[in-house]
Amino acid sequence: MRLALTLTLALGMVGLIYGIFMFTTVQKNTQYAEQLLNRDLAKTLVAERNLVHENELNKEELQDMFMDYMSVNPSIEIYLLSLDGEILSYSADPWQVKRTHVSLAPIQSFLKENAMFPVLGDDPRSKDRQKVFSVTPIPMTNNPSGYLYVILRGEQYDVVEQLAHDKELLHLGAWVVGIALLLGLIVGLLVFYPITRRLRLLSKQVDGFRQHDFKSEPVFSISEGKDELSQLENNIALMAQQIVQQFAKISEQDVKRRDLFASLSHDLRTPLAALHGYLETLKIKADSLDDSQRDEYTSRAIKFSNRLKDLIDELFEMAKLDTLDTAPHIEPFSLPELVQDMLQQYETGAQKVGVSLVMQGDTEMPLVNADIALIQRVFENLLGNALRHVHAGDTISVLLTKHPEYVQIAIADTGCGIEEDALKHIFDPLYQVNNAHRGGEHSGLGLAIVKRILELHQSHIQVQSTAGTGTTFIFKLLY
Numbered sequence: 001m002r003l004a005l006t007l008t009l010a011l012g013m014v015g016l017i018y019g020i021f022m023f024t025t026v027q028k029n030t031q032y033a034e035q036l037l038n039r040d041l042a043k044t045l046v047a048e049r050n051l052v053h054e055n056e057l058n059k060e061e062l063q064d065m066f067m068d069y070m071s072v073n074p075s076i077e078i079y080l081l082s083l084d085g086e087i088l089s090y091s092a093d094p095w096q097v098k099r100t101h102v103s104l105a106p107i108q109s110f111l112k113e114n115a116m117f118p119v120l121g122d123d124p125r126s127k128d129r130q131k132v133f134s135v136t137p138i139p140m141t142n143n144p145s146g147y148l149y150v151i152l153r154g155e156q157y158d159v160v161e162q163l164a165h166d167k168e169l170l171h172l173g174a175w176v177v178g179i180a181l182l183l184g185l186i187v188g189l190l191v192f193y194p195i196t197r198r199l200r201l202l203s204k205q206v207d208g209f210r211q212h213d214f215k216s217e218p219v220f221s222i223s224e225g226k227d228e229l230s231q232l233e234n235n236i237a238l239m240a241q242q243i244v245q246q247f248a249k250i251s252e253q254d255v256k257r258r259d260l261f262a263s264l265s266h267d268l269r270t271p272l273a274a275l276h277g278y279l280e281t282l283k284i285k286a287d288s289l290d291d292s293q294r295d296e297y298t299s300r301a302i303k304f305s306n307r308l309k310d311l312i313d314e315l316f317e318m319a320k321l322d323t324l325d326t327a328p329h330i331e332p333f334s335l336p337e338l339v340q341d342m343l344q345q346y347e348t349g350a351q352k353v354g355v356s357l358v359m360q361g362d363t364e365m366p367l368v369n370a371d372i373a374l375i376q377r378v379f380e381n382l383l384g385n386a387l388r389h390v391h392a393g394d395t396i397s398v399l400l401t402k403h404p405e406y407v408q409i410a411i412a413d414t415g416c417g418i419e420e421d422a423l424k425h426i427f428d429p430l431y432q433v434n435n436a437h438r439g440g441e442h443s444g445l446g447l448a449i450v451k452r453i454l455e456l457h458q459s460h461i462q463v464q465s466t467a468g469t470g471t472t473f474i475f476k477l478l479y
Contacts, residue, residue: 014180028118031117031118031120031132032117032118034118034132034152034153035117035118035119035132035133035134035152036117038134038150038152039117039134040134040136041076041134041150041152042134042135042136042148042149042150043134043136045065045078045148045150046136046138046148049061049062049064049065051065051138051139051148052138052139052140056139059089062080062089063089065078065091066078066089066090066091067091075152075153076150076151076152076153077090077091077092077124077125077150077151078090078091078148078149078150078151079091079102079124079148079149079150079151080146080147080148080149081102081107081146081147081148081149082145082146083144083145083146083147084101084104085101085102085103085104085107086100086101087099087100087101087102087124088146090124092124092125096125097124097125098124098125098126098127099122099123099124099125099126099127102121102122102124102149103121103122106119106120106121106122106130106133107121107135107147107149110133110134110135111135111137117132118132119132119133120132120133121133121135121149121151123151124151131151131152131153132152132153133149133150133151133152134150134152135147135148135149135150136148195229198229198233199229202232202233202236206236206240209240214240214243214244214247216244257319268308268311268312271304271305271307271308271311272304272308274300274304275301275304275305275308278297278298278300278301278304279301281297282294282297282298282301311445314445314446314449315445317377317445317449318445318448318449318452321449321452321453321456327456328370328371328374328453328456328457329371329373330369330370330371331369331370331371331372332367332368332369333367333368333370333372334367334368335365335367335368335400335407335409335477336359336363336364336365336400338372338375338376338379339359339379339398339400339409340359342376342379342380342383342398343357343358343359343383343398345380346383346384346387349387350387350396353387353390353391353392354391354392354393355387355390355391355392355393355394355395355396356394356395356396357383357395357396357397358395358396358397358398359397359398359399359400360397360398360399360400361399361400361401361402362400362401362402362407363400364402365400365402365407365479366479367479368407368477368478368479369477369478369479370457370477370478371453371456371457374453374456374457375453375457375477377449377450377453378450378453378454378475379398379411381446381447381449381450382411382450382473383396383411384446385446385447386411386413386415386471389413389415389416389417389471390413390414390415390416391415391416394413394414394415394470395413395414396411396412396413396414397411397412397413398410398411399411399412405478405479406476406477406478406479407476407477407479408474408475408476409474409475409476409477410472410473410474411472411473412470412471412472412473413470413471413472414469414470415470415471416467416468417465417466417467417468417469417470417471418463418465418467418471419467420467423463423465426447426463427447427448427450427451427461428448450473454475457477457478458478459475459476459477459478460475460476461473461474461475462474462475
């Protein structure tokens with residue numbers, strides 16, 4: 001309705017301007033017609049009233065003409081002018097004449113054979129007004145001594161015309177504004193109603209979406225139109241779908257997080273209870289324990305304390321990676337150098353269990369773009385996981401394969417491998433192979449952390465394994 005009202009007001013303003021333009025045009029055409037019809041009026045007056053006798057102006061007849069036309073035809077005013085435009089005599093009342101001279105330029109334009117009407121001349125009754133007129137030289141055209149100057153629209157005519165025009169303009173303006181308002185209302189109903197109807201429907205759909213807490217499947221329809229409103233409908237529909245998907249994803253993560261904490265509570269109790277038991281034993285049996293027993297209990301307490309610390313650290317790390325605002329700090333670095341450093345870091349532990357660590361493949365390649373700290377964490381988890389599943393004589397290798405846009409990393413071991421049924425669960429938090437789901441040597445969060453880190457790098461990790469043969473983890477990093 002607001003749009004229709006705006007259009008109605010705009011049309012009303014245009015109608016008013018059009019009415020003023022039409023009034024001005026009609027007035028101009030009226031002046032043209034009146035001057036053209038009365039072009040020879042001054043010459044006719046001179047001939048009919050015998051104003052010229054023997055090439056001389058008959059001043060007595062001129063005065064009689066002034067008196068007659070003041071009473072018979074007050075719509076015209078007659079003036080006698082000198083050759084320089086001075087007003088010598090006139091038919092109007094003396095107090096009404098405001099000029100002593102009139103301009104000769106309009107008179108000369110009028111007397112030309114190809115005069116372009118209307119020609120407006122000075123009105124002696126006003127210092128700035130101009131009117132249509134008729135003029136003729138007297139007593140003769142060849143030897144004039146002055147001009148008979150006839151204003152075709154006198155003062156009385158102006159008063160009557162002004163009243164008529166005011167009434168006409170008011171009437172015309174009323175009609176124009178009325179028609180404009182009617183047209184505006186009709187156009188508003190025909191043009192804006194479908195638009196406002198779509199907007200009201202869209203507003204109702206958004207309100208319904210809001211009342212369902214932005215979680216229910218949106219009812220917005222995708223429009224095939226190309227106009228701006230169709231684009232708005234499509235954008236809102238896509239935004240609503242995205243919101244529902246985000247809520248579903250958040251809800252799913254929340255469920256997983258609750259399940260994680262529920263499962264983790266048992267994993268926390270095991271090392272905590274063991275730690276508490278050993279510390280309590282050390283206190284109760286402090287006097288009866290010898291040095292070797294005391295050292296054994298202390299070592300076990302420290303072991304479970306470290307186990308508890310590692311579990312809590314990984315839990316906080318997983319929670320940090322799951323936050324929506326987590327973003328990796330991308331920077332270029334040399335991947336072969338990082339792999340070499342990681343192998344050196346685990347070299348001592350590998351030698352203790354008789355396992356070989358090797359790097360294979362391409363060592364000359366462009367710098368990769370990734371968060372070096374997070375990628376280092378990926379290698380730590382994968383290499384540490386591999387060391388827990390190999391035996392003396394096995395090999396852990398890191399194979400780098402260069403591609404045009406990325407490098408493929410494969411971390412393989414020749415250890416015990418993973419059963420096929422367990423492969424689809426190994427990236428689940430707290431899942432441990434061989435059903436070691438409670439109180440094992442590790443938390444079960446390592447591979448879940450690896451998967452989340454690679455997802456933040458727009459990468460995906462794959463696993464290939466055969467029981468008794470070995471396991472290979474594969475992922476990619478972009479240059």
